[in-house]
Amino acid sequence: MRSGTEGREDVGAVRETRNSLAVKTKEESDLPGAWSAYGRLLQYLRMQAGLSQQELGEAIGYSMEQVASVEQGRRPAKAAFTTAADRVLDARGVLEVLQDEVDRAKLPRFFRNFALIEAEVLSRFSYDPLLVPGLLQTEAYARAVFAGHCPPLSEEIVDQHTEARLSRQKLLTRVPMAELSFIISEEALRNPVGDAEVMRGQWQRLLEVGALRNVEVQVMPAAPGFHAGLNGPFVMLETKEHQHLGYIESQEVGCVVRDPAEVSAFGLRYGKLRSQALNGVESARLIERLAGET
Known part of the structure; x- marks a missing residue:
C-alpha cells in the first residue's frame, strides 16, 4: 500500500500537470x-x-x-x-x-481591425501631434518607439511589431495608389526618439516619402496658438466603397468612428489644420533645417 504522503504527492503532481496544460492552452489560444x-x-x-x-x-x-x-x-x-x-x-x-x-497579426491586438480597413482605402488623412506616424517611420525609429513601451515588451514582440509596422507601409506605393496626407506637429519632429542618427534617418525618410506624388507631408509649426489638433491625433479614411470613417487612438485603445456626424466633424477639423500648417514646400524646408542642425 502507498503511504498518505505518496498519495498527496500524486495529487499534487496531477494538479501541477493540469495547471501546466491550462497555461499552455491559454497561450495557444492567444x-x-x-x-x-x-x-x-x-x-x-x-x-x-x-x-x-x-x-x-x-x-x-x-x-x-x-x-x-x-x-x-x-x-x-x-x-x-x-x-x-x-x-x-x-x-x-x-x-x-x-x-x-x-x-x-503581428500588430497589437487593438489595432488589427483598423489595419485591415487601412490596407484597402482610397484615401487616408491623419494628424499626429506626438510622434511621426507609423506609416512614415523608419525601422530604427519604430524599433525605438516599441523598445520604450511600458510595461516593457520582449525582444521578440518588439521585432514582430516593427516588422508589422513596416509591412503596413506598402500602402504608400500600392497600386492602385491611395491619396495620403500627413500633418505632423513640429514638436513631434523635434522629439528625439532614439539617438541623433535615428532622427537623421527619420527626417530623410520624410523628405523621400513627401516627394511621392500621392503623398503630402505638412508640418504644423510650433506654438501657432490654439488649433483643432490640440484635442489629439485622428485619422480619416475613405474606403473603396466610398464610405467615410474616422479613427482615434490613445494609450493602446483604438476606436473606428462610423457615425456620419462625427466623421464630418473630423473633416472640418482636418480642413482647418491643413490651412494652418506649412505647405508641402515649406514643410520640406523645415525638415531639411532640422536635419542640418544635427
Whole structure:
C-alpha cells in the first residue's frame, strides 16, 4: 500500500500537470489564427513535397526548430522565409498570398481591425501631434518607439511589431495608389526618439516619402496658438466603397468612428489644420533645417 504522503504527492503532481496544460492552452489560444492557418498549409505543402522539417530548413536557410515553430503557429513567418519556402515547395504563390495576413497579426491586438480597413482605402488623412506616424517611420525609429513601451515588451514582440509596422507601409506605393496626407506637429519632429542618427534617418525618410506624388507631408509649426489638433491625433479614411470613417487612438485603445456626424466633424477639423500648417514646400524646408542642425 502507498503511504498518505505518496498519495498527496500524486495529487499534487496531477494538479501541477493540469495547471501546466491550462497555461499552455491559454497561450495557444492567444496565438493569431493566421499564423496557425499558415503553419498548417506549410506543413501540408512540405509533406506533399516529401521533405522533412530538417530538409526544408536546410533548403531555405532556416533551422529545423524555426520551421517547426512556424508550422505549429508559434512563430510568424517572415517575408524572406515565405519567399524561399514558396520557391522550394513550388507553391506558386500560395504562401505569399497569406503573408499580409501573417504580418497583420503581428500588430497589437487593438489595432488589427483598423489595419485591415487601412490596407484597402482610397484615401487616408491623419494628424499626429506626438510622434511621426507609423506609416512614415523608419525601422530604427519604430524599433525605438516599441523598445520604450511600458510595461516593457520582449525582444521578440518588439521585432514582430516593427516588422508589422513596416509591412503596413506598402500602402504608400500600392497600386492602385491611395491619396495620403500627413500633418505632423513640429514638436513631434523635434522629439528625439532614439539617438541623433535615428532622427537623421527619420527626417530623410520624410523628405523621400513627401516627394511621392500621392503623398503630402505638412508640418504644423510650433506654438501657432490654439488649433483643432490640440484635442489629439485622428485619422480619416475613405474606403473603396466610398464610405467615410474616422479613427482615434490613445494609450493602446483604438476606436473606428462610423457615425456620419462625427466623421464630418473630423473633416472640418482636418480642413482647418491643413490651412494652418506649412505647405508641402515649406514643410520640406523645415525638415531639411532640422536635419542640418544635427
